[in-house]
Amino acid sequence: MLDLNFIREHPEVVREALRKRHEDTSILDRVLELDRRRRELIAQVERLRAERNRVSKEISRLKDPEERNARIAAMRELKSRLETLEKELRDVETQLNELLLRIPNIPRPEVPEGVDERDNVILRTWGEPRTFDFEPLPHWDLGPMLDIIDFERAAKISGSRFYILKGAGARLQRALISWMLDVHTREHGYTEIYPPALVRSHALIGTGNLPKFADTLYKDREEDLWLIPTAEVPVTNLYREEILPPGSLPIYHTAYTPCFRREKVAAGRDVRGIKRVHQFDKVELVKFVEPEQGPEELESLLRHAETIVQRLELPYRIVLLSTGDLGFSSAITYDIEVWAPGSGEWLEVSSCSWFTDFQARRANIRYRPERGAKPRFVHTLNGSGLALPRTMIAILETYQQEDGSVIIPEVLRPYMGGMERIEGKKAE
RNA sequence: GGGGAGGUGCCGGAGUGGUUGAACGGGGCCGCCUGCUAAGCGGUUGUGGGGGCAGAAACCUCCACCGUGGGUUCGAAUCCCACCCUCCCCGCCA
Numbered sequence A: 001m002l003d004l005n006f007i008r009e010h011p012e013v014v015r016e017a018l019r020k021r022h023e024d025t026s027i028l029d030r031v032l033e034l035d036r037r038r039r040e041l042i043a044q045v046e047r048l049r050a051e052r053n054r055v056s057k058e059i060s061r062l063k064d065p066e067e068r069n070a071r072i073a074a075m076r077e078l079k080s081r082l083e084t085l086e087k088e089l090r091d092v093e094t095q096l097n098e099l100l101l102r103i104p105n106i107p108r109p110e111v112p113e114g115v116d117e118r119d120n121v122i123l124r125t126w127g128e129p130r131t132f133d134f135e136p137l138p139h140w141d142l143g144p145m146l147d148i149i150d151f152e153r154a155a156k157i158s159g160s161r162f163y164i165l166k167g168a169g170a171r172l173q174r175a176l177i178s179w180m181l182d183v184h185t186r187e188h189g190y191t192e193i194y195p196p197a198l199v200r201s202h203a204l205i206g207t208g209n210l211p212k213f214a215d216t217l218y219k220d221r222e223e224d225l226w227l228i229p230t231a232e233v234p235v236t237n238l239y240r241e242e243i244l245p246p247g248s249l250p251i252y253h254t255a256y257t258p259c260f261r262r263e264k265v266a267a268g269r270d271v272r273g274i275k276r277v278h279q280f281d282k283v284e285l286v287k288f289v290e291p292e293q294g295p296e297e298l299e300s301l302l303r304h305a306e307t308i309v310q311r312l313e314l315p316y317r318i319v320l321l322s323t324g325d326l327g328f329s330s331a332i333t334y335d336i337e338v339w340a341p342g343s344g345e346w347l348e349v350s351s352c353s354w355f356t357d358f359q360a361r362r363a364n365i366r367y368r369p370e371r372g373a374k375p376r377f378v379h380t381l382n383g384s385g386l387a388l389p390r391t392m393i394a395i396l397e398t399y400q401q402e403d404g405s406v407i408i409p410e411v412l413r414p415y416m417g418g419m420e421r422i423e424g425k426k427a428e
Numbered sequence B: 001g002g003g004g005a006g007g008u009g010c011c012g013g014a015g016u017g018g019u020u021g022a023a024c025g026g027g028g029c030c031g032c033c034u035g036c037u038a039a040g041c042g043g044u045u046g047u048g049g050g051g052g053c054a055g056a057a058a059c060c061u062c063c064a065c066c067g068u069g070g071g072u073u074c075g076a077a078u079c080c081c082a083c084c085c086u087c088c089c090c091g092c093c094a
Helices: A004-009 A011-020 A026-061 A065-100 A139-146 A151-158 A168-187 A201-207 A232-239 A291-311 A358-363 A388-398 A410-416
Strands: A121-126 A191-193 A242-244 A251-260 A279-289 A316-320 A332-340 A345-354 A365-367 A379-387
Touching (some): A004 A011, A004 A026, A121 A291, A139 A151, A139 A168, A139 A388, A168 A191, A168 A251, A168 A379, A168 A388, A168 A410, A201 A232, A201 A358, A232 A251, A232 A279, A279 A291, A279 A388, A291 A316, A291 A332, A291 A345, A291 A379, A345 A388, A379 A388
Parallel strands (some): A191 A251, A242 A365
Antiparallel strands (some): A121 A316, A251 A279, A279 A379, A316 A332, A332 A345, A345 A379
């Protein structure tokens, strides 16, 4: 959420941001109009309330019943005027707030302007995509062949866009999770969190998933509980409605959770394989920092995520998202994309974003810079560290051998009981 | 799921319709005292919004906030309703 004062004082900045994101700018005009009305009403309401408070105090001191009753009668009239205005003020504030929740964050100046992902900018590339002297298979062929991914039985149980990991496949994912968490907690200074995977709607409002993107989320039928699309939601909301004491920042958290996404918007896209599924696991990195530290913290967040891909020795590239592809809450985002030689495409395994105070304002997360100082909104950042299925795709497709087996990256072997290679039954 | 208790400031804990933004205690902070420390004494201690000021700090003033949202009343932390949360007992259960 943007600061209403900022919107009022710099409407042209907000209008420009909406334009760059290809959003309807009329929402801004409605906000400005409601804000004007709100301020008028506040002035009137407060004037009446001040009078009411003053006279009520007088009444309490009056002994003479005649005089007292006269005053009370006069106040009755004031009261009804006040109630009418208060009702209108409430309505205006409700409308205003609903609109404010639908205005996206302002992109940073260094974000390239663009229409969609085609306008994203590739900043750099790491590693050389492997060359094969045989035709590399996509993971949706490799997985079943090795008997480590089972799509058919998953569909039987849960329908399309679900998958089952089996044997070494399940173990490989578990190894990745443990290893990633170890790297982030031991080497990068993150504290591990195990959060709820079901959250109240206000938590999703805090991160910016609601109210605009309700159709991408799974929701409980009877209660106000939603399945998280990412650990970002519960972890960012950890400190909601809090004022963190001086010296608290920065706070780094990492969390491993399942993630649930309806993928209704992408119907028909990426139907094969485990690239785009309704349920997947992810290790997430979340930071709470002082506003001034934002740029540096974004860079180090990106480095922390990159460390994982580098140690797996998977070639990747860093992409700076354009305004057309930038997420609703983000001010700037870098994607890490790994090369999947079998599928023949770059896969987004991490999205590292700086949200400035956008989420902090929505979730009311503040900190006190020093004793006695006024509270300020923190800045939040997050990025995947990494998403499991896509990392698995890159590993399987990159390290496949001509005989169909897959070499396990060295860093994971200690987490796999020393296993060096996944071999299919057919290959034996 | 059934029954009961309760949600007040940084913490503990009063307060059941009228100078209560909130007694009292603890903690914190600032002074005083003291060779130093402890004890003791005095003072102070919230958040958000509006105005005084074009702007920043300080200060003054008004409004709101005693779980959340409505309601009753001239006036509500105090009364009523709904919801959320915590604790205890019973039942059920991984």
